[in-house]
Amino acid sequence: MNARRFLMGLPLLMLASASFAAPAAVGAEDCRPTIENPWLRAAPPGATSLAAYLVLRNDCAGPVEVVAVESLDFGMPMIHRTVEEGGVSRMRPAGRLLLAPGESLSFEPGGLHLMLMRPNRPLPEGDRARVRLVLADGRKLFAQFPVRRSAP
Template sequence: MNRRIETTCLLALLMVPLASASAAECLPEVRDAWVRLPPAAMPMMAGFARIENPCDTPVTVVGADSLAFADVSLHETREENGVSRMREVDALPIAPGKAAELKPGGLHLMLHGPYQPLAEGEKPVITLKLADGRTLPVVFEVRKTAP
């Protein structure tokens, strides 16, 4: 009888790290990622996407970078007293089972200093940085208008 209890306890203890590892491996899913192509060559562009959190725990996007741009940052456009204002956002928390929309006129990625002109249909990679130190490379498609 004691041997059976010891075996059961040992199996339970061995399964704990497996459960923790699978939770740590869960990453947000990014859909409809695109970069707006400006009408003329400009030193900045904007990136949009839907970031879904299928995980059991919250995830927080705390930054981004790309080999295609000198600087990538998370921004939000808000209307204040009838004037549209943009400000940098330090973190984007996403609750379990929820999503964040990066879209024109709201949250978006500000893409500064493209290293070379981008054309419609090109697919730069932008890597999202998560608060826990993990990264998520995402392929964005350059488009003239929203999908």
């Protein structure tokens, strides 16, 4: 008898819990930018830093701001920009990156890129690194970056 009551009450319990868990409406704040064509440049064994590239596309109605990068595979991930100073190319922290609605931002060799330092494990060609971009509102964009010798 108890099993029968339990089974009869289960659909009611599911309906009640769904009403609390369901979002009121899907709005602009639920929209997320997308990471396209991520890849990580292969480096010799023992390398202490690797560079990663991607295209970040904002198809949302509002602007988004990238404030940081995180990775389980690296001890010190950063966002850098290559700049020329006195005829010498140097890497500098990129700071916060604002992306307007409908815009895309290319992370590419010789420009904006992810500088992933202190790898926590070997990353041979064909492997994948786990990386997250952190937005100003606290949301995180996850992607797996395949390790490649050259751009896809």
